[in-house]
Amino acid sequence: MGISRATTDKVKERADIEEVVNDYVPLKKKGQNLWACCPFHNEKSPSFSVSPAKQIYKCFGCGKAGDPIQFVMDIEGVGFNEAIRHLAQKYGIEVEEDKEQTPEAVQAYNERESLYIVLGYARDFFVKNLQTEEGKAIGLSYFKERGFSQSIIEKFDLGYALDGWSHLHDAAKSDGHSNELLLKAGLILQKEGDPSRLYDRFRGRVTFTIHNLGGKPIGFGARILTQDKKQPKYINSPETDVYHKSDILYGIFQAKKSIREKDNCYLVEGYTDVISMHLAGIENVVASSGTSLTENQIKLIKRFSDNITVLYDGDAAGIKASLRGIDMILEGGLNVKAVVFPRGEDPDSYARKVGSQEFGEYLEKNAQDFISFKIGLYAEEVAKDPIKQANLIKEVVSSLAKIPDPIVRTVYIKKSASLLGLDEEIIQAELNKIHLKEKKDGFFKEKREEQETPFEAFLPVKEELGISGILQLQEREMLRLLVNYGFEMVSDDLHVCQYLLQETDDLKFETPVYQKILNLYKDALANNILPQPEYFLKHEDSEVKREVINLITRKYELSTLWESRYQIFTNNEADDLAKTVYDSILHLKKKVIKKMMEEARQKIKEAEMEKLEENILTERIAIYMELKQYQVEIDKQLGIVISF
Missing domain, CATH: 3.90.580.10 (Zinc finger, CHC2-type domain)
Known part of the structure; x- marks a missing residue:
């Protein structure tokens, strides 16, 4: 609705x-x-x-x-x-x-909301299953065995999918949910070769609800509890309109507040790792759910903190295989630390083994920056092998090159040199080689793309940079002055907007969005409203709002210290609005006349080529010369000696 x-x-x-x-x-x-x-x-x-x-x-x-x-x-x-x-x-x-929405608007809204509704229904169904005989004996028993309290079970919407082909499907159908919707949400499957045969995706498994940032269920992970080697240990919801695996992290809804407060995010691998850490009183934790870390997941964490601590199981081979994730985090501009658990332990098992207090102390004491972690990981392996040591140095330098902040990078160069027993200049030289190669690769890639681009693709750009493009820029400049200063006084009895609109009353903007804003401005004046920028920012047209924001914002601000501390005074366009507006009007008129002259010149050529009557050619030449005279007059007022 x-x-x-x-x-x-x-x-x-x-x-x-x-x-x-x-x-x-x-x-x-x-x-x-x-x-x-x-x-x-x-x-x-x-x-x-x-x-x-x-x-x-x-x-x-x-x-x-x-x-x-x-x-x-x-x-x-x-x-x-x-x-x-x-x-x-x-x-x-x-x-x-x-209550007065059109049927089309209601349908558009329901298309997305219906998925959330049926996924919420499935979550409630799985949660209620924990109270059935089967659910208590298998699902709830498993959670209690792992030490999960009732409050944690409720906090994460943990549940159980009954062991049968169509428990969820039958219940959902009975309560009015369509097969089409259940299929779109990834909750049921069609039998291969027989699309009419439908069955539940999740059967005989404990379920872990995956929430979006707002707390709505968007998917599920499910773990089998039997030793059936034909079945995968975990299965997950497929990609849907509301669930994209590469964009979400398990536990982010429950963790986002704590991540911001602690200014750190613990990154683990699985669902139970997240839940066990919450039991230990550590809530700023999320999981990549067994998938490789993605760029969008890193961006998601960066919304709440610039610091990530990656928690690794005590398996050296597995750690080395996942080091690419650290480089991606560095490339995303975040600070990275790592904690490695004793051999054979993971965050879930270790938290249950040592208890909350000792677990928290272990994380504090064993967190090390990524350079110390990476070098320490290979220390024994490279100790007596110069070739492996050289490869390690290259690996470290490769990671350093990912750090975007030059100050942070310099600090880590010093630390790397100290740990590796090298001069800083050697590491800096290797870094320079990498950066130089990246620049060269980028240059040649750009050249290749230019060569591969068909010539025709450049034609619209050429046109855009021609007279029409220049005219568009001048229209934008006049509109910028109108929106930013229209309510200011250009004289004792004249507003900027009155002056601008009087002088350009016979002109029409060629850029549609600029004409739209100009019309809105005139409508406001007609209703006795002298609009300021905020007037347009409240407009429902997103194109208008976006363009007005572009007109009123600047990337750079002049520091107030220039005048207050250093007495350096600069000219500001607002200091002499009369001249600023006057020059803008002249430049706009000049561009309009130039465009009209180009059109007149084209008509003269057509008359010559088609050998039209002499009086027609003479008339067109006269129009061109009159326009030329207007251009000369405007150039004089602008102080331009030679017209162009």
Whole structure:
């Protein structure tokens, strides 16, 4: 269902951009705004800006921009209604449904919500199964055996799938859920060769509910408890519209608050590792659920902390095989530490073996930075073999090259040199070789792509950089002045917007979104509203909001210290709005006339080629010369000696 306008207005009024973004990305103040590395693309230095004063965000790297609602839509990958519900829950606002929604709007909303509903139904079904005779004897018995308390079982929505072909399917069908929906959610399967035969995916297994960041069930992991070698120990939900394995981490919903508070995230491998650590009082822990760590999972952790501590089972061979994950974490701009458990132990078994206090102390005492960890892992192996020692040095340098922050990299160069018994210059030289190779590879890749690109692909770009492209830039500049300064006075009795609109009344913007904003501005004036930027930021058209944010935000701010401390004074466009606006109008008119001259010139050529009557050619030449005279007059006012 849709959401009432009253609810939407309450959310817009209450939602604070700093609070909303801080739920996902740690912000740091610089100048008037707050900054962070963009959560939407990889970058080494922060280009993601949040303006508390304007209640907007803007990334100067990838171009993402919007208000608190748009941010939730972008980062959660949800629609407008879901974003409103998310923020309403955050701020304790009661959601009122809109009873006047169209059938199409209701259907669009239900398509995604229906998956959450049926997955929630399955979670409840599995949880209730723990109270059946079979569930108590097998599922609940297993959880109690592992020391899981009732509160932990409830916290993680642990359950049991009954041992039978269609227990969930039959119950879901009886309660009105369709086969199509159950199949889309990955809860049932079709028999190969006989699509009419449907059966449960999860049978005779304990279940682990996988939640999204908001706490909704999106999938399941399930463990078999018998010694059936024909069956895999664990099976998981397939990819669906709401569950993407590479984008989620098990336990992130239960851990996100603690990760932010502790400013550290423990990374483990399995479901039971996460749960056992919660039992030990350590809640800032997530699991990759047996899959290789992905770039998106690293980004997910980075929303809450820049620090990751990877916990490894006491198996040297397995650790070496998974070291690629550390390099990916470094490349993602996070700080990495590692803890290795005694041989034969994992976080789950060791926590149960030593108890909460000793387990926590072990993590504190044995956490080591990734350089010490990596070198220590190979120490015995390379001690008497120069070739292996050289390979280890290359491995270490390769990891150092992944660190984006030059200061952090320099610190680790010193530590690596000390542990390896080398001069820092040797490690720095090897690093320089890697960086030089990366630059060369990037250069040649770019050249190859240029050569492989068909010539025709460049034609639209050429056109864009021609007269039409320049005109678009000038339209944008005039609109920027209108939105940013339209409400200011250019003289004692004239606003900037009045002056701009009077001088350009006969012009029409060629760029559709600019014309749309211009029309909205004129409509506001017609309704006795003198619009400021906030007027457009409240507009429901996302294209308008995004473009206005681009018009009112700047990547760089001039430090106030220039004037207050150093008495260095600079000219500002707002200091003389009359001249700024006047010059902008002249430049826009010049570009429009230049475009008209180009069209007139083309018509003259056509008249000559088609050998039209002399009077037609003379008339077209006269139009061109009149336009040329206008151009000369404008150039004089702009101080341009030679027209071009």
